[in-house]
Amino acid sequence: xxxxxxxxxxxxxxxxxxxxxxxxAKAIADMPLPALLRVSMSQHLGAPAQPTVAKxxxxxxxxxxxxxxxxxxxxxxxxxxxxxxxxxxxxTATGAKAMAVDIEPDGEDAWVELTTHACWEETDPKxxxxxxxxxxxxxxxxAGFPTHVKLSPPPExxxxxxxINGAECEPYLTADHRxxxxxxxxxxxxxxxxxxxxxxxxxxxxxxxxxxDAIDAMETALKDMKGDVTVLVLETGYPQGAEKQQxxxxxxxxxxxxxxxxxxxxxxxxxxxTLAVWDAVVNGKPxxxxxxxxxxxxxxxxxxxxxxxxxxxxxxxxxxxxxxxxVAKVISGGPMMGFAQxxxxxxxxxxxxxxxxxxxDQVSEFTSMPCISCGRCVVACPMYLVPSEISQMIEAEDYxxxxxxxxxxxxxxxxxxxxxxxxxxLVQHMKQGKSHIMLKRxxxxx
Ligand code: SF4
Ligand code: SF4
Numbered sequence: 038x039x040x041x042x043x044x045x046x047x048x049x050x051x052x053x054x055x056x057x058x059x060x061x062a063k064a065i066a067d068m069p070l071p072a073l074l075r076v077s078m079s080q081h082l083g084a085p086a087q088p089t090v091a092k093x094x095x096x097x098x099x100x101x102x103x104x105x106x107x108x109x110x111x112x113x114x115x116x117x118x119x120x121x122x123x124x125x126x127x128x129t130a131t132g133a134k135a136m137a138v139d140i141e142p143d144g145e146d147a148w149v150e151l152t153t154h155a156c157w158e159e160t161d162p163k164x165x166x167x168x169x170x171x172x173x174x175x176x177x178x179x180a181g182f183p184t185h186v187k188l189s190p191p192p193e194x195x196x197x198x199x200x201i202n203g204a205e206c207e208p209y210l211t212a213d214h215r216x217x218x219x220x221x222x223x224x225x226x227x228x229x230x231x232x233x234x235x236x237x238x239x240x241x242x243x244x245x246x247x248x249x250d251a252i253d254a255m256e257t258a259l260k261d262m263k264g265d266v267t268v269l270v271l272e273t274g275y276p277q278g279a280e281k282q283q284x285x286x287x288x289x290x291x292x293x294x295x296x297x298x299x300x301x302x303x304x305x306x307x308x309x310x311t312l313a314v315w316d317a318v319v320n321g322k323p324x325x326x327x328x329x330x331x332x333x334x335x336x337x338x339x340x341x342x343x344x345x346x347x348x349x350x351x352x353x354x355x356x357x358x359x360x361x362x363x364v365a366k367v368i369s370g371g372p373m374m375g376f377a378q379x380x381x382x383x384x385x386x387x388x389x390x391x392x393x394x395x396x397x398d399q400v401s402e403f404t405s406m407p408c409i410s411c412g413r414c415v416v417a418c419p420m421y422l423v424p425s426e427i428s429q430m431i432e433a434e435d436y437x438x439x440x441x442x443x444x445x446x447x448x449x450x451x452x453x454x455x456x457x458x459x460x461x462x463l464v465q466h467m468k469q470g471k472s473h474i475m476l477k478r479x480x481x482x483x
Contacts, residue, residue: 038260040252040268043243045289047282049419050274051452053208053373055247060332061211063340065219068356070142074116074347075127076102079135080386081175082182083109088138094121099149099323102138105170111183111387112173114323115140116345118147130369130376130383137384140347151321162234165318169234172317173324173387178202178213178278178307179370181388184314187304188234194299199237200287201228203244203251203308204271204278207371210391212328213308215341217244217251221258224308227315229262235304239265241287247273275373276450280305282419294446309390324387329353333394335360344385350392351381365400368393373451406459414453414463420446424453424463431470436477444470 079085086103096102096115103113119142127137154160154168170185190196201224205213217224232240242259244252256268269287271277281292283305290301298304306314309327316322325346332339337358344353350369354360368375369383370391414424422443430439447467454463 038256038262038266038268040256040270042270043272043286045286046272047274047277047286047419048421049417049452050276051417051455052274053455055208057209057211057214057247059209059334059339060330060341061214063211063215065215065328065341065343068342068344068348068353070117070144070146070345071348071352072141073122073349074140074142074345075137075349075384076113076116076140076347077127077129077135077137077384077386078103078113079129079133080113080181080346080388081111082180083107083111085135086110086113088124088136090121090124090138092121092123095119096121096140097147097149098325099151105183109183109186111175112171112323114173114325116325116347117142118145119143128380128383130378130386130389132376153321154318157230157318158233162236165230165234168318169314172313172322174310174313174317175387176307177309177313177327177387177390179374179388179390181386184306184310187306188231190235190299190304195302196235196237196299196304197302198239198241198288198304199228199232199235200283200303200305201240201242201308201311202278202280202283202305203242203248203255204283205248206245206273206275206278207373207375207391208275209332209393210330210371211332212330212341212390214248214251216308216312216328217248218254220312221254223315224311225255225258225262226319227311227313230314230318231304231306231311237304239267241267241269243269243271243283243287245271245273245277276419276448276452279419279448279450281448294443327385327387327389329385329389330391331357332391334396334399335362335364335394337361346385346387348385349381350378350383350385353385353392354381354394360394363397364394365397366395368395373455374449403460405461408461409459411458413456413458417452417456419450419452420448422447424467425461427470428461428463428466431466436470436473439470440474445474447471
């Protein structure tokens with residue numbers, strides 16, 4: 038086991054105010070069961086799950102209530118025992134609507150029968166992948182990519198490096214930090230399970246240098262692990278936790294345009310996802326809860342809250358004592374990549390890393406102005422794009438040129454907009470361009 042500093046520096050990036058001190062020292066707190074859990078069938082990338090329960094059914098915790106609709110999809114499980122009160126479309130954090138199952142908890146919190154694999158070293162890797170799929174695990178860092186898909190690379194794409202992502206580079210968020218402090222041994226074992234599945238020789242746990250206690254904790258947890266194991270210390274900066282940037286920082290390889298990490302022999306898993314894999318394999322538990330950082334200056338008691346998936350944002354806030362003073366903006370996730378909310382009548386999913394409340398003096402009102410060609414967005418872009426030019430193409434609805442100048446490589450990190458003195462809506466343009474092009478591609482395919 039070695040501890041090293043990252044040798045490869047990512048391109049661009051920014052240094053926003055981190056404000057992690059609001060919640061970093063707060064131990065994970067378990068929220069009691071709320072009166073209602075509204076569980077979305079669309080918590081992951083890919084096809085939404087198909088509900089398998091009806092109004093009036095009784096369910097147990099961990100029971101499948103939505104089955105995966107294809108390979109790139111994920112199963113959804115009841116987060117507690119209780120009664121299904123309704124099935125109806127509900128608004129998600131992105132503003133889109135998706136089918137959701139309302140469960141009224143019975144207070145028993147009774148699990149379905151669980152099948153444990155404490156001796157996973159003797160379990161076939163294919164069976165371990167099936168466990169990951171059956172327990173509904175998807176990337177918990179924000180993207181929600183179904184984990185069993187990542188863990189099933191084709192034979193022609195062997196994986197030699199597994200990177201466990203503990204960067205948590207988004208300002209304010211501290212849930213992953215706390216997981217590394219409080220569950221280092223379990224995360225280390227989860228990493229060993231994933232490493233076995235992939236047959237990866239190298240294991241790298243990447244953590245930013247603003248979390249020295251987490252670096253120490255993971256180093257201690259990994260000290261007896263055999264083979265090529267490294268705790269990689271990343272310079273603090275945004276977006277060190279983005280998948281492609283982290284791969285470059287760790288092994289100096291660039292994922293090709295339009296490609297996947299497996300194209301350079303790497304897989305990246307977030308620390309929360311890794312812990313969920315451990316819980317699924319060792320304890321047989323489907324993914325029914327997660328830790329969310331509830332934070333921001335207006336929050337009475339900011340903290341890191343473990344709650345059941347499907348918890349209303351309003352209940353999460355109540356658990357943290359509500360707010361004091363005026364709230365100007367609420368964001369699901371972090372301030373750089375999260376989604377602004379117009380209501381707290383939305384529920385958590387497997388990817389709800391944070392719930393952020395901003396005071397009026399933290400939210401600037403501005404009018405977008407014409408580009409002044411300062412080039413700051415170009416310097417900030419970690420993907421070597423020219424955001425100003427792409428943005429202008431999207432505005433002119435010239436999607437063909439936008440595609441030619443690589444809009445699809447945009448990772449929507451927000452660095453360009455963060456730096457733009459003209460307050461151009463650069464990320465909105467990127468998102469608009471990408472969805473337009475992808476829609477056209479789907480229509481062409483029929
Ligand atoms: S949002 Fe896209 S264009 Fe802007 S900096 Fe990030 S990757 Fe570059
Ligand atoms: S940062 Fe804004 S003003 Fe400067 S070049 Fe980019 S889009 Fe134009």
